Amino acid sequence: MSSDFYTASILPFAGIIIKMCRAYTDTQEDFEDYYQEVCLQIWRTKDNFKEESKWSTWIYRLSLNVCMTLLKKRKKSKVSFTSDNLPDEVVEDSKAFADEPLNYLFNAIRQLSEVDRAVILLYLEEKTYQEIADIIGTNPNNIGVRITRIKERLKKELDGKVN
Amino acid sequence: MEKSIETIWEQGFLKDDVLVAPKLNDLYNKKSQHIVDKFKRMYEINIIAIVVFALLILPFSYFTGIPYMGIPMFFLFIAVVLVNRKLKKKLDKIDNTKNSYQYLSSFDQWIKELVSLNTKLSRYLYPYVFLSMFLGFWFGSFGENIPGQDLVEFLQNKYPDMFMLFGLPLLGIIAVILALGLLALFGGRIGQWDLNLVYGRIIKKLDIMMRDMEELRGESGIDITNR
Numbered sequence: 001m002s003s004d005f006y007t008a009s010i011l012p013f014a015g016i017i018i019k020m021c022r023a024y025t026d027t028q029e030d031f032e033d034y035y036q037e038v039c040l041q042i043w044r045t046k047d048n049f050k051e052e053s054k055w056s057t058w059i060y061r062l063s064l065n066v067c068m069t070l071l072k073k074r075k076k077s078k079v080s081f082t083s084d085n086l087p088d089e090v091v092e093d094s095k096a097f098a099d100e101p102l103n104y105l106f107n108a109i110r111q112l113s114e115v116d117r118a119v120i121l122l123y124l125e126e127k128t129y130q131e132i133a134d135i136i137g138t139n140p141n142n143i144g145v146r147i148t149r150i151k152e153r154l155k156k157e158l159d160g161k162v163n
Numbered sequence: 164m165e166k167s168i169e170t171i172w173e174q175g176f177l178k179d180d181v182l183v184a185p186k187l188n189d190l191y192n193k194k195s196q197h198i199v200d201k202f203k204r205m206y207e208i209n210i211i212a213i214v215v216f217a218l219l220i221l222p223f224s225y226f227t228g229i230p231y232m233g234i235p236m237f238f239l240f241i242a243v244v245l246v247n248r249k250l251k252k253k254l255d256k257i258d259n260t261k262n263s264y265q266y267l268s269s270f271d272q273w274i275k276e277l278v279s280l281n282t283k284l285s286r287y288l289y290p291y292v293f294l295s296m297f298l299g300f301w302f303g304s305f306g307e308n309i310p311g312q313d314l315v316e317f318l319q320n321k322y323p324d325m326f327m328l329f330g331l332p333l334l335g336i337i338a339v340i341l342a343l344g345l346l347a348l349f350g351g352r353i354g355q356w357d358l359n360l361v362y363g364r365i366i367k368k369l370d371i372m373m374r375d376m377e378e379l380r381g382e383s384g385i386d387i388t389n390r
Contacts, residue, residue: 011184014182014184015176015182017184018182018183018184019182031185032185033193035184035185036185040375043379044375097175099174099175101166101171101174101175102171102172102174102175102176104171105168105171105172105175120168124168124169124172151168154168155168158168158171162166162171
């Protein structure tokens with residue numbers, strides 16, 4: 001991946017990728033793996049981008065696909081660590097951000113189903129219902145109801161933790 | 164008053180240093196380690212499975228009345244295990260402290276050696292297996308009638324004009340030689356097919372990864388293969 005491509009086409013949207021990856025991982029190590037995999041997939045599939053949607057939408061969709069695929073893979077085959085391949089650093093992601101309430105929010109988001117995580121992230125990123133539906137590939141009609149339900153659940157999770 | 168999730172989100176991401184992108188310089192480290200480890204696990208399991216087969220084939224062939232097949236098969240399995248143990252030692256010696264591209268290149272070289280050796284050996288292995296089976300069924304059990312001789316007698320009675328060579332039907336000899344020739348000719352391909360059946364997915368993944376890494380290295384900029 002050339003540094004030009006990374007600097008021009010990925011880095012300005014790194015925020016999107018970071019938020020997505022944080023929502024689907026529990027440790028710093030996993031987060032970095034997911035981030036790198038998303039970047040690699042963006043580079044691999046860059047020629048498939050047809051400019052029918054925004055580049056940012058493309059990145060959202062790709063990040064989401066990669067995160068969900070990796071999560072499923074991880075669930076399927078829990079990587080067993082032997083003494084030879086112990087992770088160098090396993091940092092609990094509960095302290096991923098300096099802002100405490102944000103950490104609580106991400107921890108709560110991680111309790112949601114895979115699709116609900118995507119829906120609420122996109123909602124918080126101020127995407128329209130249509131955009132959310134486009135990115136996750138669903139009908140826009142029930143997005144609103146779904147968001148209300150997710151918000152209620154998050155509110156319950158955060159109850160008493162965030163003032 | 165409690166903050167809404169929208170406010171938490173907005174305020175949390177206000178600071179510039181919140182979203183720090185991780186470095187990309189070890190993109191392939193885990194991937195390369197993972198693919199080699201996976202292969203090693205499969206390879207180890209296969210070697211153990213062959214040892215188990217080798218140990219089982221002797222009593223199995225004895226009790227099923229084909230000991231003459233079991234003995235050469237036992238030696239064949241043992242030989243296969245010894246060859247693979249030797250290869251495994253080489254595989255274990257691959258230096259994983261090199262960068263991931265060099266690491267995978269060494270692994271790729273090792274795979275090529277495995278394929279090449281397997282192809283060569285298969286040219287002898289499959290005819291050997293066929294011959295073992297043939298002899299096993301021909302000679303039958305220890306101390307009993309020889310089924311092959313019974314068959315020859317039966318054929319001689321039925322086709323008295325049958326052409327014989329060294330006391331065996333010529334057509335039968337030709338058929339066996341033809342089968343051995345064909346197995347020797349196509350043994351290499353059968354061996355490759357067999358190897359592909361077991362390790363094909365990993366080898367394909369390795370090819371894709373190597374291609375990606377070569378392309379990435381070809382482009383100027385970030386070296387993503389550092390360890």
